[in-house]
Amino acid sequence: MYTLHIDDLNGTDRDIQTPNWRSRRMVLGKEKVGFSLHETTLHPGTDNEFWYANHVEAVYCVGGKGKLTNLETGEEHQVTDGFLYLLDGHEKHRLQVEEELRMVCVFNPPVTGREVHDENGVYPLVVEED
Numbered sequence: 001m002y003t004l005h006i007d008d009l010n011g012t013d014r015d016i017q018t019p020n021w022r023s024r025r026m027v028l029g030k031e032k033v034g035f036s037l038h039e040t041t042l043h044p045g046t047d048n049e050f051w052y053a054n055h056v057e058a059v060y061c062v063g064g065k066g067k068l069t070n071l072e073t074g075e076e077h078q079v080t081d082g083f084l085y086l087l088d089g090h091e092k093h094r095l096q097v098e099e100e101l102r103m104v105c106v107f108n109p110p111v112t113g114r115e116v117h118d119e120n121g122v123y124p125l126v127v128e129e130d
Contacts, residue, residue: 002031006039014113020046029110036110042066042101051092055107060084064101069094 006024009015014025020043027037042048042064049071066079071092077085079101087093095101 002027016113019043020048023105025111025113027110029112031110034108034110036107038105038107038111040101040103040105042095042097042103044097044100046097048095048097049092050095051090052087052107053090055109055111056090057087058084058106059087060104062102062104064097065099066095066097066101069096 004026006026009024009026014028016023016025021040022043023038023040025036025038027033027035029036061079061081061083063081064079068077068079068085069075071094077083079085079095
């Protein structure tokens, strides 16, 4: 059994912070369970573009308010507590944050924690060694 409290990740290599967002990686590829799980907080007033070309991501909002735009179709959705979106087609997307957004994110394949968004917002596919 694997256990932790989210606050135990503060200030560790699993606590990734940028000017626009903070992601605390609770489960990573090294746990060998086939997915990774993160709590990501997006800061108010930010405009964030992402494209997970190598991962499927499910995102569940547990607090805040914003707007999600599918950059491939132009379709827009209000994001509030209880809203989920699944990027099963590797869609390029934008999140515009009105009130701090708290999101629970699941990635498959799992991220390792060593990925960095490139200039297109893409995480490279990094695989955990056995």
